[in-house]
Amino acid sequence: MAIDMRQFHQTFFEESLEGLAVMETELLRLEKTTDSSDGRAGVATNPEILNTIFRAVHSIKGGSSTFGFGDVANFSHVLESRLDVLRDGRCMPDRPVVGLLLLAVDCLRSLIVAAKTGKETDRKTIDAVRDQLHELAQRETTPPTPGACPASTLVPACWRIVFRPSRQIFFSGNDPLRILRELAALGEVKIAVDISTLPSWELFNPEECYLAWTIDFAGRVTREALAEVFSWVMDDCDLDIVPSASMTPSLSITPRAIAEAVANVDAHAGSIRVSVPKVDALINMVGELVITQSMLSQLASHFTLESLPKLFIGLAQLERNTRELQESVMHIRMLPLSFAFNRLPRLVHDMSQKIGKKVEIIISGEQTEIDKTMIEGIIDPLLHLARNCLDHGIEPPAERRAAGKPETGLIELKAYQKGGNVVIEIRDDGRGLDYKRIHAKAIQRSLVAADAKLTREEIAELIFVPGFSTAETVSDISGRGVGMDVVRNNIHGLGGNVEITSEDGRGTRFLVRLPLTLAILDGLSVQVGAHTYILPLVCIVESVRVHPEQVSHPAGGGELYGLRKEYLPLIRLYELFGVEPRSTDLTQGILVVVEIDGRKAGLYVDDLLGQQQVVIKSLQTNYRRVEGISAATILGDGTVSMILDVAGLVRMAHAGSIRGDVAVHQRAPTDVGRSAGSPTIN
Amino acid sequence: MATILTVDDTASMRQMISFTLNSVGHEVLQAADGREALSILQNKKVDLVITDVNMPNMDGITFVKSLRELIDYKFTPILMLTTESQDAKRQQGKTVGATGWIVKPFNPEQLLNVVKKVLG
Numbered sequence: 001m002a003i004d005m006r007q008f009h010q011t012f013f014e015e016s017l018e019g020l021a022v023m024e025t026e027l028l029r030l031e032k033t034t035d036s037s038d039g040r041a042g043v044a045t046n047p048e049i050l051n052t053i054f055r056a057v058h059s060i061k062g063g064s065s066t067f068g069f070g071d072v073a074n075f076s077h078v079l080e081s082r083l084d085v086l087r088d089g090r091c092m093p094d095r096p097v098v099g100l101l102l103l104a105v106d107c108l109r110s111l112i113v114a115a116k117t118g119k120e121t122d123r124k125t126i127d128a129v130r131d132q133l134h135e136l137a138q139r140e141t142t143p144p145t146p147g148a149c150p151a152s153t154l155v156p157a158c159w160r161i162v163f164r165p166s167r168q169i170f171f172s173g174n175d176p177l178r179i180l181r182e183l184a185a186l187g188e189v190k191i192a193v194d195i196s197t198l199p200s201w202e203l204f205n206p207e208e209c210y211l212a213w214t215i216d217f218a219g220r221v222t223r224e225a226l227a228e229v230f231s232w233v234m235d236d237c238d239l240d241i242v243p244s245a246s247m248t249p250s251l252s253i254t255p256r257a258i259a260e261a262v263a264n265v266d267a268h269a270g271s272i273r274v275s276v277p278k279v280d281a282l283i284n285m286v287g288e289l290v291i292t293q294s295m296l297s298q299l300a301s302h303f304t305l306e307s308l309p310k311l312f313i314g315l316a317q318l319e320r321n322t323r324e325l326q327e328s329v330m331h332i333r334m335l336p337l338s339f340a341f342n343r344l345p346r347l348v349h350d351m352s353q354k355i356g357k358k359v360e361i362i363i364s365g366e367q368t369e370i371d372k373t374m375i376e377g378i379i380d381p382l383l384h385l386a387r388n389c390l391d392h393g394i395e396p397p398a399e400r401r402a403a404g405k406p407e408t409g410l411i412e413l414k415a416y417q418k419g420g421n422v423v424i425e426i427r428d429d430g431r432g433l434d435y436k437r438i439h440a441k442a443i444q445r446s447l448v449a450a451d452a453k454l455t456r457e458e459i460a461e462l463i464f465v466p467g468f469s470t471a472e473t474v475s476d477i478s479g480r481g482v483g484m485d486v487v488r489n490n491i492h493g494l495g496g497n498v499e500i501t502s503e504d505g506r507g508t509r510f511l512v513r514l515p516l517t518l519a520i521l522d523g524l525s526v527q528v529g530a531h532t533y534i535l536p537l538v539c540i541v542e543s544v545r546v547h548p549e550q551v552s553h554p555a556g557g558g559e560l561y562g563l564r565k566e567y568l569p570l571i572r573l574y575e576l577f578g579v580e581p582r583s584t585d586l587t588q589g590i591l592v593v594v595e596i597d598g599r600k601a602g603l604y605v606d607d608l609l610g611q612q613q614v615v616i617k618s619l620q621t622n623y624r625r626v627e628g629i630s631a632a633t634i635l636g637d638g639t640v641s642m643i644l645d646v647a648g649l650v651r652m653a654h655a656g657s658i659r660g661d662v663a664v665h666q667r668a669p670t671d672v673g674r675s676a677g678s679p680t681i682n
Numbered sequence: 683m684a685t686i687l688t689v690d691d692t693a694s695m696r697q698m699i700s701f702t703l704n705s706v707g708h709e710v711l712q713a714a715d716g717r718e719a720l721s722i723l724q725n726k727k728v729d730l731v732i733t734d735v736n737m738p739n740m741d742g743i744t745f746v747k748s749l750r751e752l753i754d755y756k757f758t759p760i761l762m763l764t765t766e767s768q769d770a771k772r773q774q775g776k777t778v779g780a781t782g783w784i785v786k787p788f789n790p791e792q793l794l795n796v797v798k799k800v801l802g
Contacts, residue, residue, distance in 0.1 A: 003702055003790040012694035055736045059692040062734075062765065065787030066698065073787070081767075171750070173759040173781035178802055207756075232782030235773075273693075 005067050012063045013116045014273070016072075019056035020109050021342050024102065026053045028345050031098040050093075053101075054083050060108065069115045072108065075130065079104050082133050102346070103129050157220055163230070164194075164212040164238040174233050176209065182229050187219020216244065272372060274332050282332070285325040292317045330371075330520065337415045337424070338366035340379045344386050344413060351390050358397055358408040359390060365415035370422045374514055377494045378424070381487045385426045385498075385510050386411060388484070393430030393508050403505060405429065421496075421538060422516060427509040433502035435459045442468065457598060460500045464488045464597070488597070492647045495521070495536070495630075497597045513538075521616050521633075521643065525609040526592065529579040532641045533605075534614055534633060539646040541593040541600065543608060546586040558653075561591060561602045568593065568602040569653035576628060576649075582606040594646045601653040603644075616643065628652065683707040684801050685726070689719040689733035689745065690763065699732060702790040703797065716745025723749065730800060731760045732784070735771050743774050750779035759800045 030049050057080045064072035082101070085091045093101075107126045114121040161183070165176050183189055194212040198204075217226070226241050227234075296314045299307055341363050352359040370378075394400075394409035401407055414425040435456055442448045442462045454462075462468055466485040491498045496514035515521070515538065523534035550562040551570065559570040570591070574581035583589065583606070591602045614633035619626060619642075630645035686708050688699045693714075700710035711728065713719035715737040723731075731749065735742035742762055749755045759781040764772050772783055784796050 003705060005698070005790075007701075008694045008698050011697055012692075015693055051736075052738070055691070055738065058736050058765075059695075062763070062786045063692055063694050066695070066789070170757050172776065172779050173757055175802070178799060181802065182799055232776075235776060 009067060009116075012067055013112060016060045016063065016112050017109065019060055020105050020112070021339075023053050023056045023105050024346050025342055026056075027098050027101055027105070028349055030093050031095060031349075047087075050083070050087050054080070054087060057083060057108075060112075064112075064115075069112075072111045072115055075104075075108055075111055075126065078130055078133050079108065100129070100132055102349075104133060157218065158244045159217040159221075159223075159226060160240075160242050160244040161215040161217055161226065162212070162238070162240040163215065165209050165233060166236045167208040167210065169209045169233060169236045170207055172233070172236060174236065176211070176213070179229060179233065180213065180215070183215060183217060183226070186221055186225070186229070187217055189218075190216040272332065272335075278328070278331055282325070282328045285321065285328050289318075289321045289325060292321050326520070330516075331369075333372050333519070334369035334516075335372050335375050336367045336369055337375065337378075337422070340375050340382055341366045341413060341415070343379060343383060344411075347383055347386055348390065348411060351387065355391070356396065357390065357394050359394055359411060360408050361386075361411045361413060363413045366413075368415040368417055368422055370514065370516060371519070374422075374494055377490065378512070378514065381490045381498075381512070382413075382424070382426070384484075384487050385512075386413075388510075389426060389428035389430065389508065393428035393432075395431050399431075403431075417516075418513075422514045424512040424514070425509060426512075427507060429507040432504045432506055432508055433460055433463075433500070438462055456502075460502060461598065463500065464498075497647070499598055519616060521614050522611070523614050523633075523643065524592070524611050525635075525641070526573075526590075526603075526605040527582075527607040527609055528573045528577065528605050529581045531577075531579055532609060532635060532639070533573065534641055534643040535592060535594065535603070536643070536646060537611065539594040539596050541595045543590050543592045546589070546591050546604070548587060551586065563593065563602070566600065568600045569650075570602045570604060571649060571653050572604045573644075574604075574606075576652075594650065596647045596650050599650050599654060601650045603649065614641070614643065683709065684729035685709045685711065686730045686732065686797070687711045687713060687719060687722065687728045689713045689716065689731065689737070689742070691715055691734060691737040695734070695763075698790070699793065702793050705790075706794060708797075716740025716742065716748070719745055720748060723752070723755070727754055729758065730797065731755075731758065732763065732797075733760065734763045735768065735775070743771070743778055746775060746780045747778035761796065761800065 026049050030053070033049070057076050061073055061076035061080055064070075064076060079101075082104075086093055086097070091097065107129045110121045111126065113119075163176070163179070165174075169176065180189070180191060192214045194214065195210070197212070198210045204210075223241055227239075230237065230239055292314060296311075296318065299311055299314060303311075344363070345361050348359050348361045389411050394411070395403070395405075397407040400409065410429045412425070412427045414427070416423055439448075439454060439459050439462070442459075442465070443450050445467060447462060447465055447468060448454065464484045464487075466483065468483060468485070488498055491512055491514070494514055496512060498513075499511045500508065501511070502508040515536075521534070522537040524537055524540055525532050525534055527533075544563065546561070552560045552562065552567070554560055559572075560567045561570045572581075572584075573579070574584070581589075586604060589604055589606050590608055591604055592608070593600060593602050595601075614635075616631045617633055619629060619632045622632070626642075628645055628648050629642045630648070631643045633641050633643055635641050683706075686703055688696050688703075688710060689712075690696045690699070691714050696712045696714075700712055703710045711722055711726065713722050716733070717740040719731070719733065720740070733742045733745055737745075740748075746760055746762070749758075749760065760779065762772070762775045762780050762783040763786055764775070764783045765786045775783065781800065782796075784793065788796075
């Protein structure tokens with residue numbers, strides 16, 4: 001029987017890695033309960049934690065040995081036996097022990113990843129952790145479990161077996177006949193049945209066993225092998241196995257060997273596990289679609305003018321079916337954010353110990369679902385934001401005490417859905433942004449003009465500017481060569497944005513907004529000349545008719561539009577993309593006000609065409625990166641339309657630097673009057 | 683061919699077992715824990731149950747015990763999946779009525795042999 005075990009590997013890897021994530025979470029919980037009590041009590045009140053951890057290791061061990069990953073199996077075995085020590089209460093899960101177990105989780109993860117990718121792992125670390133695990137066991141007073149008895153080297157040729165099952169044997173689902181058949185498969189048998197205990201018919205109970213057997217067995221088989229046949233019923237019977245003929249020396253049976261087939265697994269073959277209700281919903285939709293389709297084709301084959309209303313009804317139904325189907329399909333790709341959030345408690349645990357701060361993390365809304373690719377993309381930015389809270393936000397215990405706050409800092413991670421977006425909030429209760437220092441630093445780095453007067457919001461925005469870092473010493477925590485600008489870029493890459501707000505002494509809050517999916521976009525189609533462009537609906541604030549007297553021309557070039565005491569850079573899209581417009585007269589077109597990351601701009605277009613959902617096609621993979629354009633899509637009539645990169649456009653409009661932005665805000669009011677005679681205004 | 687229920691919280695194990703048993707023509711039902719298994723067995727009679735021991739919601743021991751209390755499953759063979767080190771679990775399993783056990787790790791051939799042996 002050749003069954004290719006490789007087909008189960010992907011599932012094994014996935015569930016093992018999930019299992020490790022669970023272990024990590026539970027270990028951290030365990031440490032918490034241990035901290036808050038005297039250790040033993042914590043475990044006693046929470047045996048379920050240890051059981052969950054144990055189950056995860058046990059599953060990995062079982063799977064890895066079955067699927068032939070020896071390294072993983074060995075390591076998980078060592079880990080499992082250590083957990084046994086904990087479970088039996090022979091050892092307390094104090095901080096060092098949990099720390100070691102967390103390390104072991106890391107090792108196991110790297111071994112599984114190594115098995116998945118076929119790459120080598122860091123043997124030294126793994127061996128070191130394994131040694132430590134061994135030591136941990138030796139610290140306890142438990143004797144090692146004795147190994148299996150050495151197999152007999154003498155195998156007689158004939159045996160006499162007396163088998164007297166208990167009356168209750170059937171109740172365990174066992175059947176003596178089955179055992180006799182199995183014996184017969186091993187060698188030659190002569191069986192005699194003993195019916196002496198058979199009662200009279202009126203006392204006979206068909207559910208009980210009254211028979212016994214004597215078997216003369218011929219065949220060179222060890223006693224162990226014969227006993228193995230009876231192993232399931234050993235406690236349910238009287239059994240005698242005695243050699244019945246002369247003993248002849250022979251070699252012992254080799255232990256069963258498990259083939260170690262290390263297969264080359266495709267590391268990139270990602271798969272999604274989909275819950276049954278989601279699939280059911282999908283099948284349901286397809287069913288309805290089929291009904292609508294047949295209705296329409298029937299209508300078409302006998303079409304008369306009278307059936308026109310019916311046709312419209314059919315088309316409306318088709319539209320509804322398609323939309324529902326689309327939603328269901330998108331749902332398949334949705335995963336709860338907990339996949340990303342689960343990484344944070346460990347980070348907080350490790351890091352707070354390293355930098356000597358006390359920090360607790362509270363997670364809520366982790367069941368909020370979001371596109372799978374989004375989960376992968378958001379992990380790094382989230383880790384970075386959390387690191388920032390830990391490193392810059394939360395104060396050391398002494399400072400917190402002096403400020404009258406509890407020593408233990410708090411990081412709150414929250415997710416919820418709002419409109420077509422998923423919002424993730426990371427909030428700390430630390431000291432808040434040091435506006436003075438940020439400002440000073442920005443001046444020092446010549447990111448802003450020395451005399452520029454900035455609002456608090458503008459100063460806060462500075463931390464997202466490339467080349468900005470306020471950490472006095474570059475720690476190995478926040479200062480990993482990755483700045484907040486990269487965080488913002490990554491989030492933009494996901495079609496989202498990030499904002500920061502802060503209160504002195506009360507803490508800092510990051511607000512990350514992400515679209516539900518990367519595959520479909522709610523857009524507003526706008527016309528510029530003969531072309532149609534798509535603007536992401538999330539970025540649009542409003543659309544206004546242009547009043548020429550509100551357009552101004554600052555000295556640095558460009559145009560500004562004064563809208564309710566605000567001055568927005570005005571971008572003529574036709575100029576930017578080199579398109580022939582319907583009219584260059586601003587009053588003939590419409591100004592679409594867009595906002596991203598708290599910055600606004602006005603985009604001048606010929607006309608608004610309508611709101612629609614578009615399927616996003618990557619421009620980068622099909623063509624190349626284009627400034628100001630994030631992707632393309634195909635419209636209903638088959639033409640290709642570009643999706644505008646609002647973040648990029650706004651950045652361009654603000655001249656790529658805060659200084660330009662600031663200058664704009666400073667000078668704008670005085671410019672209003674001067675612009676009146678501008679040639680662009682009729 | 684027989685109808686067999688496999689109960690295990692690890693999907694890869696369930697897949698492996700059901701694929702192996704399917705390959706020789708058995709019908710295989712799957713459950714992720716004892717509770718789910720019991721609800722499946724409410725409506726369906728199976729010839730053999732293969733269950734893991736460590737599972738969330740309802741572990742293998744409790745499951746076997748509950749199953750044996752059902753009239754339909756008084757004599758049905760129930761096999762437990764255990765590892766070499768789980769002697770105590772094996773005994774517990776026997777006490778509540780398990781027929782026997784399969785020691786993990788096992789390969790498809792071993793599984794088929796045991797199933798053949800049990801189903802006769």
